[in-house]
Amino acid sequence: MARTVWDSTVGKKTVMAVSGLVMLLYLVAHMIGNLKIFFGSGEFNAYAHWLRTIGGPVMHEEWTLWLIRVVLVAAVVAHAVSAYQLSRRDIRARPTPYAHRRRRASYATRTMRWGGIILGLFIVWHLLDLTTGTVHSGGFESGKPYQNVVDTFSTWYGNVIYLVAMLAVGLHIRHGFWSAAQTLGVGSRSRDRALKAAANVLALLLTAGFIAVPVGVMTGVVS
Numbered sequence: 001m002a003r004t005v006w007d008s009t010v011g012k013k014t015v016m017a018v019s020g021l022v023m024l025l026y027l028v029a030h031m032i033g034n035l036k037i038f039f040g041s042g043e044f045n046a047y048a049h050w051l052r053t054i055g056g057p058v059m060h061e062e063w064t065l066w067l068i069r070v071v072l073v074a075a076v077v078a079h080a081v082s083a084y085q086l087s088r089r090d091i092r093a094r095p096t097p098y099a100h101r102r103r104r105a106s107y108a109t110r111t112m113r114w115g116g117i118i119l120g121l122f123i124v125w126h127l128l129d130l131t132t133g134t135v136h137s138g139g140f141e142s143g144k145p146y147q148n149v150v151d152t153f154s155t156w157y158g159n160v161i162y163l164v165a166m167l168a169v170g171l172h173i174r175h176g177f178w179s180a181a182q183t184l185g186v187g188s189r190s191r192d193r194a195l196k197a198a199a200n201v202l203a204l205l206l207t208a209g210f211i212a213v214p215v216g217v218m219t220g221v222v223s
């Protein structure tokens with residue numbers, strides 16, 4: 001049964017929609033959490049510490065965080081694998097090749113593909129930058145994310161990488177949220193305008209909320 005669903009195009013699109021919504025929930029929480037940086041290092045670092053103790057005393061330190069990480073990794077893998085397989089299927093579905101050798105996918109499809117690749121690369125960079133400190137520009141200190149974030153946005157390339165990624169997040173969510181609603185059957189002629197508006201507002205709020213942090217550091221509001 002699960003195999004039949006996974007093999008179908010609708011099944012893969014459903015996997016994309018559900019895993020996308022899981023990641024979207026995480027992003028909304030992450031964006032709101034990041035805004036605590038405007039309340040100073042004490043509050044921001046305390047919030048990062050709290051992330052490691054969620055669920056206590058029932059859960060041991062970092063157990064809940066690891067649970068969240070496992071769910072997120074599963075969502076990212078499911079999303080990427082189904083996206084790849086759907087795009088292969090899309091190319092194979094055409095019985096005769098196009099007259100022009102290269103087939104041009106629609107604007108939305110191209111934006112989603114490239115946006116997805118940029119976001120995948122960004123997540124790797126972001127983890128190496130602010131979670132492990134491997135590529136971090138300053139003296140990375142785990143448990144001191146406030147200073148780590150300020151260091152990242154004190155370099156030109158840190159700002160460029162994050163600003164490009166944040167724009168990709170906005171564009172990806174704008175189209176992805178809309179597509180997910182269609183796949184999950186929420187869309188209808190009367191609701192489509194409202195869904196499009198909701199996708200635009202959500203994308204705008206997330207992008208603006210994330211971008212506020214580097215802009216805060218660049219303008220000296222956060223230092």
Ligand code: HEM
Nearest residue numbers: 030034048069123126130131145149162169210211213214
């Ligand atoms: C300006 C934008 C962003 C800032 C300032 C930021 C900041 C941070 C910081 C400080 C951490 C480390 C938290 C800690 O170890 O306590 C972190 C972790 C993380 N961020 Fe971001 N982030 C941003 C955007 C994003 C975006 C757009 C994504 C996803 C596309 C993302 C995904 C993650 C993930 C998956 C983790 C690892 C969580 C964990 O397992 O501990 N972040 N972020």
